[in-house]
Amino acid sequence: MLYLLSVKYNGKEARAEMYFYDDEKHVLVRVPDYSDHHPYLLTDLKPDELAERYPDVLKHKGFNRLDVVEKYDPLSDRWILMTKVEALDPLSIGGAKDSIREQLKGHAWEAKIKYHHCYIYDSNLIPGMPYTLEDGKPKIVLSPIPEHIEKLIREMVKDKTELAEYLSWAQILNTPIPKLKRIAIDIEVESPQGIIPKPENAEKPVIAVAYYASDGQKGVLLLKRWQEVPEIKLGDAKITVFEDEKSLLAAAFSLINAYPVVLTFNGDNFDLPYLYNRAKKLGFKPEEIPIEWSPKAEYAELKNAVHIDLYAFFTNRSMRVYAFGNKYREGRTLDEVASALLGIGKVKHDEAISEMTPERLVEYNLRDAELTYKLTAFNDDLVVKLIILMMRISKLPIEDLTRHNISAWIRNMFYYEHRQRGWLIPNPEDILSIKGQTSTKAIIKGKKYMGAIVINPKPGVYFNVVVVDFASLYPSVIKKWNLSYETVRCPHEECRDNKIPGTPHWVCKRKRGLMSEIIGILRDLRVYVYKKGAKASKDEQEKMQYEVIQSALKVFLNASYGVFGAESFSLYCPPVAESTTALGRYSILKTMEKAVKMGIPVLYGDTDSLFLWNPTQDKLESLLQGVLNDLQIDLSIDKEYKWVVFSKRKKNYLGLLKEGKVDIKGLTGKKRNTPDYIKNVFSDIIAELSKADNILVFEKSVEKVEEKVKDSLKHLKKHEVPLDQLAFKVALTKSLKEYTKTTPQHVKAARQLLEYRKKLKLVPPDVKLEEAVPEGEIIAFVKTRNKEGVKAVQVARLDEIDPDKYIEIMKTTLQQVLDALEIDFEDLLEGKTQTLF
Known part of the structure; x- marks a missing residue:
């Protein structure tokens, strides 16, 4: 079976290329476009009008042809004719100063969509899904839906048209996920302690390259920098010593070429650019370097493999919060993420990388590669499965999925659906001009409309507190109230009386909204099918499969409403976001009223949850059922506390959960x-x-x-x-000489460190600032009573510390x-x- 991982544009051959993973041969299969597909945009100008008003478009060197197509305009609720302007290459459509898009400003639609995404939409491809090739054409392979899953769906959905949509999504989600053959790569470069070498300069030699692969291969390629290198044994890892750096890099490139998927952690910004530029310095020919990179490149690519940079994936807030339960704080370091998810971190060290013994360097380097690989392998390849599932939902290739944020995923999912239905994808300015702005006043500074409700807590200590939580509150109201950018404030006069509580907006009664439909289906599948299926299943493999599916859906659903209130989102529609939060407030207040009438004290409420004080089981069940009947939203028990302490401030509490963990808000x-x-x-x-x-x-x-x-x-x-316990540690983000207007505390400390190093003759007296304390060095400093208020740890004394500041x-x-x-x-x-x- 061939699983679609990526689609790229081949500039030399002027056509798209699909990259499939062969799960039998464990190789990457490159398949060129078979359909003669070309880049294009749409315009509201008729062909003769276009030729008369914009003759340079037809004379453009990249112009190919014109065609008239019919499109449904969701903003006006009517079918219209548009002119399709086709070009020979993507840059002729947009990206260059004289592009067709620039010439047709004000009359161009769908002109900013990346070509490889456009190709996926028009070819009806679903990244992450299995295919067979028939005469060079990919044909999707869908697996049957398990009987009990189909039964749950059929019990829930009675309408035949809706049922087909639900079953179609379930097939996509239930189709098996391949085991990807992959290798994790990590490099070490000769550099002083605390200094991160610049990959664009690649001045220092690569002294070690570690690898850790799914087929059991692991080891370190080590540059000989010592007179004698002892025999190093580290489990079953293979340690290979090289006399020169060029031979080491050649061996590293052979490894990279031998695997269809290559993993790194921050490889876009460091490992791969450094290897690329270092190889060029060492005289490698372009065809000998498997890496494609330029300073303007969005990310580092590989010629013969797919590159997954886990740094961007784990720093993605939606993944951190909704998929991994906030187990790590930011995800900016391999050590932080691995320690939280794997229970093991990087090898600790005090010495500089270049000062390590061979044994120490090998251990340190290999651990980084091991952690990078295991972040994709723990819990039965959980991360790989999440990536593949989210590719299927978003319709994004693997590189775009792992490197872009959730708004890009949701945008692509909706764009794909527009094309499947023959809808015109609107320009952001069209939505804003037709739909208008918001009407409610934001409480939080910087927001454009009133957000979620927060009910003031009653200060004190409370025992036996139950937190009830709306299951996917915002996705639920989006479905129930038919919210979508085309249905809120629709053009139909008869719909204006269908008002959304708490707003002047109305919602369409004629048609089901695209956002309402898709989000509603995904929400129902998660809440009523896969969560339920996971709880009911007695088969551990099946249970795990359903947990992964519901987790992937959770990531999308929890971000689905917010994007419509973000100006950077291309389907930005303020009334949709405002209506969603208004309905959220309406739902939680109605639930609170119901609880109080039943005699259940409500201690606190925030966004989609209520803290209830010591409710009886009967009253709790009655409340949950009543909310489901009245609001058609599921309310469930989220947390149970032995005790909770509320202060007088909103969003400020702490409590002890029944399982013994202290829970603190923020x-x-x-x-x-x-x-x-x-x-x-x-x-x-x-x-x-x-x-x-x-x-x-x-x-x-x-x-x-x-x-x-x-x-x-x-x-x-x-x-x-001790000083080291009081130290702040901040990296220099630019050269010392570039700090001219302001001097942050860590920069003051860095300049003290420079003088200290000169005094001890650790650096020559005439050394340049950027060489003695270079960009990237971590500066450790303490707060003191001296004039500057800080001192580098290396030059500070305990008696100089300013206790008041600490x-x-x-x-x-x-x-x-x-x-x-x-x-x-x-x-x-x-x-x-x-x-x-």
Whole structure:
């Protein structure tokens, strides 16, 4: 079977190429376009009008032909005739100053869609799906839907037309996912401690290349830089030593060419550009380098493989929050992501990479490649499965899916649906001019409309608290109320009385909206089919499959409404986003009214959840069923707390879940640049609170928190905290000489470090600033009482530390937790004791 992974434009052959993964031979198969497809745009000008008004279009060197096509205009709800202007290459349509798009400004539609995406739409291709080739033409292979899944769908959907749509999506989601043969690559470059070499310069030699593959191959290609290299044994890894760097790179390129999929972590920005530029410096011929890269390139590509950069994928907020449950904070480092998801991090080291022993370097390098590979392999290839499923939903090739954010995924999904239905894809300015702006006033500065509701908490400690949560609240109201950019404020006079509560907007009664239909189907499949199927299944493999499917759907659904309120989104429609949040507020207030009438105290509410105090099982079940009947939205139990403490501030609480984990709204204590000492105090407080499973232990835990904070403050005041525990660590993002207008604290410290290095003759006295303390170096500094207010750790003394500055940082870090516990930080600072009890 051939699984479609990518589509690219081949400039030399002037046509699209499809890249399939052969799951039997485990190779990449390149298939050129068979249909003579060409780039194009649409215009509202008739062919003779176009020829008369814009004769240069027909004279353009890239012009191919004109055609008249019929399109449905969703904004006016009518079919119209458009002129299709076809070109010989994508740049002739758009991207160059004299492009056809530029000449037809104000009269061009669908002119900014990337050509390879356009090809996917028009060829009815679904990336991630299996195909067979018949006379060079790909034919999709769909697997039968499991009987129990089809039964769930048929019980839920009665309309025959709708049923066909649901079953079609289920087939796509249920089709098996291949095991991709892949290799993870990681390089090490000779460089001083804390300095990241620039890949565009590639001045320093590559001293090691580690690899870790799905077929069991793993090892390190090591450059000989020592007089004697001992025999290195590291499990079953193969260690190969090279006398010269060119031979090492040639071996690395052979490995890259041997696998259909190559994994990196930040390989777009470092590993692959560095290898490319270094190879050019060493005299490799262009055809000998398997990497395609230029400074203007969106990402680094491979000639004979698909490149997946996991850095962009794991920093994607939607993946972090909805697929991985916020287990890591930002995902900007391999160590952070791997530690959170795999339970193992990078090899720790104090010395510079170039100063490592051969054994240490091999261990360090191989671990990075291993972590990169295992991030795609843990939980039975979970990440690979998520990627393939989300390719199928979004219709994006694998490189675009893994490197772009969720709004690009959703945009592409809707564009694909437009083309399948023969709809004209509107220009953003058309939507805005017809639909207008918002009417509600935003509470949060910078927002354009009123967002979700937050019900003020009742301060205090509460035991036995149940949190009920709307299952996909916004997707649910989008489906129920038929919200879509073409249905909200539709052009039909008879629909104007179909008002959306809390807004002046109305919604169409004639037609089902595209957004409502697609989001509704995905929401129903997730909530009523795959979540239910996962719970009911007794087969572990099947259960895991359904969990992955519902997780992929969750990522899309949780971002589906917000994009329509983002100006950067090409289908931006403010009234849709405003209507969605208005209906969300309406739903939660109606639910709150119902709970209060039933005698269930509501302690707090935020966006799509309510905190209920000690409800009986009967009343809870009655509430859930009542909401389903009245609002047609599922309300379910999300969390159960042994206790919750609310402060007077919104969105500020902490509680102990029944499973023993402390849950805090917003982990302010774990900011990346917070000194370790303060981070550790925060962690100790959380650990102490997690022991409190009843009222008596809770009281004692609060007292211990007070003591812990007081002791920590005392150590700060007495200058008893080691410098390294107080250090802030910030990277130089540009050369020292470029900081002219302002001088940030880490730059002040960097300049002190330069003088320190000169004084100890660690660098020549006439050395350039950018060479002595180069861009990319991590600067460790502490806050002091000297004139500049900071000192590099290397030149600071304990007695110079300014305790007041650290006390202020500690206050900011701990304030959220202490406020909830009604502990006054100022009292602790003065040695007083005052708690809830």
